[in-house]
Amino acid sequence: MLKFDDLPASRSSEAGYKLEQLAEIEADVFWCISRLLDTIQDNYTFAQPGIQNNIAMLTSLTERLDADLHQHFLAQNLEYLQFSFRWMNNLLIRELPLRCIIRLWDTYLVSFLLLLLLLLLLLLLLL
Known part of the structure; x- marks a missing residue:
């Protein structure tokens, strides 16, 4: 202090x-x-259970909201872990400009998990 x-x-x-x-x-x-x-x-922490749970929720959310995209990933043998681990581990800091990150962190403080999952799903839909 x-x-x-x-x-x-x-x-x-x-x-x-x-x-x-x-x-x-x-x-x-x-x-x-x-x-x-x-x-x-x-x-x-060891084995990163938080990220594992978030990936499972992202998978479930994508399957429910965009079944075509989910099926495309399955057809390509693409696992969500392969692309979303970095996003979740770095909280999207490497993917966005600083002005967006500042706003994002402000919103993380309000509702972290919901926002992170919705942002990840949005990124998937835009890619």
Whole structure:
């Protein structure tokens, strides 16, 4: 946490108010990131069960919403793991420009799993 002593002496007169604001913002950021990390922790543990579950849900969702696309994947012997693992492991950061990523992370904090699955399905439909 930011401490009063960390601020330059020339700014100490206004520091009390700003320090209080920074402390509130710091707490909000901490809890938002903590919530997001709680949601995705299983993605980065042994055997990555979070990613495995997400791939199973993406498969099921694609099968229900676009059966033709799902059948095409089956006919081509294409497994969802082959293309969606990177998307889920990196949370689409490598596929999108920074301006989109910032908005995406903001939305992840609200409803991570639902958004991620819908975005992955949308990418499949656009490809």
